[in-house]
Amino acid sequence: ILLTAGELTVACRRLLVIAYEDIGLGHPAATQRTVAAIQAAEKLGLPEASIPLGFAVIDLALSPKSNTSYRAIKSAMAAVDQGQVAPVPDHLRDSHYQGADKLGRGIDYRYPHDYPGHIVAQEYLPKELAHSQFFQPDPSGKYEEALAHYYQKVKEILKK
16 A cells, blocks of 8 residues: 555655564564665665565565564663663773773773683673663574573673
8 A cells, every 4th residue: 555655665664664673583684685675676666666575575474573672672761761871881981092091991891702702791781770681582583592592691601
């Protein structure tokens, strides 16, 4: 209906939202293909734009679904709305300027790539938010299943 009404921009925007909100980590390659289909549709214009958009619709409809990234960002934004905000920890602040060390910037930062598995037991959230967990894995597809497995591994390393 949107395309027959000439609403190419609206149709493309809706497909992007579906790709990232409803498919997301369930099948991230589908989001990339959706972006490519939209770019092709915008180059083609109507009526041919329906060809790549039809491809994207089928791809999204048959992809594993996941809204964990959507829920994570909504949870983080809700925390901010509720006043759960604090300054970035000093060890994460920019230290590439003269006098940064006097302000405590960048001191005791541990570069993850210098550690086994590229994981380091160092807090990245402010102390006030240290126990917050915005991302809740819900494996629904091979990619998100792999992420959930890796996330568990990270949590185990950080407990040590």
